[in-house]
Amino acid sequence: MSAAARAVILRSVEIFFTTLLVLMGVLTTWFAGYVVYRIYADQR
Incomplete structure (x- = not known):
């Protein structure tokens, strides 16, 4: 797996967990x- 592919996966996981x-x-x-x-509503 290339470094670019790993960066895309890592960014996707980061966006998912931030959401x-x-x-x-x-x-x-x-x-x-x-x-x-x-x-407060139950006190009325």
């Missing part, structure tokens, strides 16, 4: 906001 990291951050933020919303 997963961003999605998990968005999901965590949404869930935290939903929990806070439910805590």
Whole structure:
């Protein structure tokens, strides 16, 4: 396998895992906001 092919594969893996990291951050933020919303909504 050439160095160029390895670089393309490495870049693809990096993009994939960076995308997963961003999605998990968005999901965590949404869930935290939903929990806070439910805590205050249930008090009414």
